[in-house]
Amino acid sequence: MSQETLESTTPERAGSGTDGTTERPVTAGRPGSDPIVVSSPSAADSGWLMFASVVLLLGGVINAAYGSVAILNDQWVVWSNRGAVFFDLSTWGWILFAVGAVAFIAGLGLLVGSPGARAVGVLLASLSLVANFFFIPAFPLWALSVMALDVIVIWAIAAHGSDVRRA
Numbered sequence: 001m002s003q004e005t006l007e008s009t010t011p012e013r014a015g016s017g018t019d020g021t022t023e024r025p026v027t028a029g030r031p032g033s034d035p036i037v038v039s040s041p042s043a044a045d046s047g048w049l050m051f052a053s054v055v056l057l058l059g060g061v062i063n064a065a066y067g068s069v070a071i072l073n074d075q076w077v078v079w080s081n082r083g084a085v086f087f088d089l090s091t092w093g094w095i096l097f098a099v100g101a102v103a104f105i106a107g108l109g110l111l112v113g114s115p116g117a118r119a120v121g122v123l124l125a126s127l128s129l130v131a132n133f134f135f136i137p138a139f140p141l142w143a144l145s146v147m148a149l150d151v152i153v154i155w156a157i158a159a160h161g162s163d164v165r166r167a
Contacts, residue, residue: 052153060104066100070090
């Protein structure tokens with residue numbers, strides 16, 4: 001087995017990149033070989049991913065709670081600003097609960113750097129963005145706020161998600 005990543009301990013060889021990443025020389029395992037520069041994510045990149053993870057975790061918990069309420073109280077009467085809508089919420093509750101559980105698991109996976117969690121996180125945030133577009137007439141401030149969070153989560157995962165490496 002070859003030694004692919006031996007870090008150089010010489011401080012004058014390490015530098016800081018212009019994009020906020022820290023560069024460190026790594027040799028390819030052969031004595032006397034030229035170092036290869038490897039970039040590691042900066043604290044700001046990790047912060048955006050942490051933010052996206054927390055938003056997914058909180059969104060998952062909130063959706064699971066809404067789903068639990070709808071499952072346990074399926075004879076709910078929903079009053080809107082246009083009239084009353086009567087229907088059984090049990091199916092909608094199970095859907096919300098399942099989406100909440102998937103979002104929570106994706107948030108946990110994003111914290112540990114799972115590529116699958118990145119894909120699921122972007123998919124869930126994209127679906128939330130589209131769904132909240134339809135709620136703008138009923139709840140404009142809430143829908144626009146959630147849409148803004150969705151865009152930030154999608155950007156954070158897409159722009160900085162590849163910076164996370166598994167330990």
